[in-house]
Amino acid sequence: MSRDVAVLGAGMHPWGKWGRGFVEYGLAAARAALADAGIAWPDVQYVAGAGTIRNGYPGFIAGATFAQALGWSGARVSSSYAACASGAQAIGSARAQILAGLCDVALVVGADAAPKGFFRPVGGDRPDDPDWLRFRLLGATNPLYFALYARRRMAVHGATPDDFAAVKVKNARHGLANPNARYRKEVTPADVRESAVVADPLRLLDICATSDGGAALVLTSMDFARRHGVTDPVRVSALSTVTPTFPKTVLDLPDFATDSALTAAEPGRPFRSAIADAAYEEAGIGPDDLSLAEVYDLSTALELDWYEDIGLCEPGGAEELLRSGATALGGRIPVNPSGGLASFGEAIPAQAIAQLCELTWQLRGQAGGRQVEDARTGIAVTQGLFGHGSAVIAIR
Incomplete structure (x- = not known):
């Protein structure tokens, strides 16, 4: 069985220190990815959010946060946190849903509004951290x-x-x-x-800086990509x-x-x-x-x-x-x-x-x-x- 999924859309919000909320960056990236794919938001069946623990409760439930910002549509959601690999685990969640036949179109979104300077532990004094x-x-x-x-x-x-x-x-x-x-x-x-x-x-x-920014992908099944008129997509x-x-x-x-x-x-x-x-x-x-x-x-x-x-x-x-x-x-x-x-x-x-x-x-x-x-x-x-x-x- 093929394990390929198609990348129909890719979008980003430029990196920098913009002083705004992470949701805004993710929303801009998501809309750019949807436009790149030629997909309307209501056509997305699954939203995989990459979590950020530095931006309050909405960051912990990033999938639902971005789905809400785009407009409740009934899509399934998930949120993944794995520090620097959070985005990859969100991609993996979306890919698994597609390969399992549970959806044809998935949106993956990650964004952050990072504090200035080197990262510090989150949550104050936590001797179990x-x-x-x-x-x-x-x-x-x-x-x-x-x-x-x-x-x-x-x-x-x-x-x-x-x-x-x-x-x-x-x-x-x-x-x-x-x-x-x-x-x-x-x-x-x-x-x-x-x-x-x-x-x-x-x-x-x-040494790399800490930045604000966002990125998003539209992943689909290979069958959906072909039906959408894309015969030679980039494949994960x-x-x-x-x-x-x-x-x-x-x-x-x-x-x-x-x-x-x-x-x-x-x-x-x-x-x-x-x-x-x-x-x-x-x-x-x-x-x-x-x-x-x-x-x-x-x-x-x-x-x-x-x-x-x-x-x-x-x-x-x-x-x-x-x-x-x-x-x-x-x-x-x-x-x-x-x-x-x-x-x-x-x-x-x-x-x-x-x-x-x-x-x-x-x-x-x-x-x-x-x-x-x-x-x-x-x-x-x-x-x-x-x-x-x-x-x-x-x-x-």
Whole structure:
């Protein structure tokens, strides 16, 4: 049985700091996706919302919130929260409904209005919350984790701060051509080197910002797409949200935030690789079949880890792959042609949905000045909280 679903519509609200409610961003993205698909809102049978816990009760029930904003229509709804992988789980919920034959047309929406500065634990003093514990007991903000990863790359693989800066320079150049990006400005290596130190060796321009933004998709069955006159749609061929396998057999870590779940039963095999491998297996392809990749570049150093985790090169080969120009537009395997988080900042529940929007536009040949030549297959990957990573493969 085919596991493909069609992506008929993609829409976004530009990223930035707009000072308005997240529902407004999601509503704009949803209407853009519906218009792109040529679908009327009453034709949507299922709404999958990606949740945001930083925007009050409406954020927890995002599916119903967006359905209400669009106008009650009787559509079924669901809401998913998995931190940075929330959007991918919402896509997965909609895809499952379609493949089960429970609906033909689904709308997936994610949006966020993020606070200024680095993310903090939600809900005040909560000693049962691992985020609260690591902030209060360890003083370990997210940038500290990013810096520890960067230090590891430097020690194990010989990465340099210049390599990290080169990732930012590349992604900023890609983002110049993206009208939805928050930052559309050329960046030089000197700009990165001279920006403020946040967590050594990472500087301010090595770390993504927090942003407002929204993204939406219209997913349908393949039969519906054909009836709608779309004979060759972009297809979601695989979606993986696997959990770690016996994660504490390599390192016995306390459950302090995201990275506690990244160990795996096989030494030297990061959990992120398992996410990508599960998607490759489901789609029946491998890394060599990819035309492009959208990866979750929370920091410049983390993008280099992703090159290896999704199989673009062998462990330790990311720096050479970057230096060769292979991951830039015009190279063998462009990574983050959208501009990535370096150009967007992070709007948590919208991000994985936005990645699939980018794959959709690339595979349709609609990406304008950031278009990857002859794009046919793409992967989008995220890293969420406690094993809620995700990988989505789109093919045309």
